[in-house]
Amino acid sequence: MLGGQGRFAAAAALLQRLLADPCTPVGIASHAAVTLASHLRQRGGHALARPLDARGLRLAAIAPGDPPCPDGTDAAAAGVDALVGLAADALGVGDPVADRLLDAAEALRHPSWRTAVRIDWVRAESALYTGRAADGEDPARRALDRAREAGSVRHVVKSRLVLAVVRAVAHPNGAVLTELDAVAEAADRAGLLPLSVPARWAGADLSGDNLSPSVTRSTPNANDDAVNRSHEAANGRVSGPARRRHAATLTASVLYQLSDPVGRGLTGEPVSGAARTSVM
Known part of the structure; x- marks a missing residue:
């Protein structure tokens, strides 16, 4: 845990x-x-x-x-x-x-239901890695069904995240973005910080690229993100992508502080470059 x-x-x-x-x-x-x-x-x-x-x-x-x-x-x-x-x-x-x-x-x-869920997580990941995102929907959905039946909060949240990411790649739309935001909020409520970060990054990427053409996607560099937020604040608004990137960066900073030296070396200093956390 x-x-x-x-x-x-x-x-x-x-x-x-x-x-x-x-x-x-x-x-x-x-x-x-x-x-x-x-x-x-x-x-x-x-x-x-x-x-x-x-x-x-x-x-x-x-x-x-x-x-x-x-x-x-x-x-x-x-x-x-x-x-x-x-x-x-x-x-x-x-x-x-x-x-x-x-x-x-x-x-x-x-x-074990746990082993079955984990197999399906990685089957969905394999479909993503090999450019077959739509093929990942069935295993991701199976994982979610099994996790719900078992009543494991962490496995349900992670399965929702895997399914949302697969759907975001296969069929990007506003409903997927809403689900990613809901997954991030559920992860926050349950104290599952490693799941909150990728959900918010995925939402920021999706809303910045595919759903809101008028919003220019920023790089994951924290300095660039700060410039974008300052510019948006000066115009009286903060966009959805910027809010999600900011929340992801703050959570990644907390995870950095809770990590061992090896983990810190893998993720890098969040204030100098917001590291993306792997779904798996």
């Missing part, structure tokens, strides 16, 4: 202790490795996440065979998560093996 709240430094300290402690059960160590990989990947560290996901997969393979857990806390679920993580890592570094890794994860047929 620490990572879901954006408390990445606290999460890294805990997970690294678990990985370093020889007394940590192998199945728990496997989950620790893939969770730490996920936190790195969320900040763009796909190459750094890859060896951790591979470590999680190796640990899961030698862990005692616990009964499958519907919530995905057993070692076999960690193995599935590791394959899904490796698929997401592959997408981030341009390796074309992602879909094969997702097929391998799905073939394990783990009964």
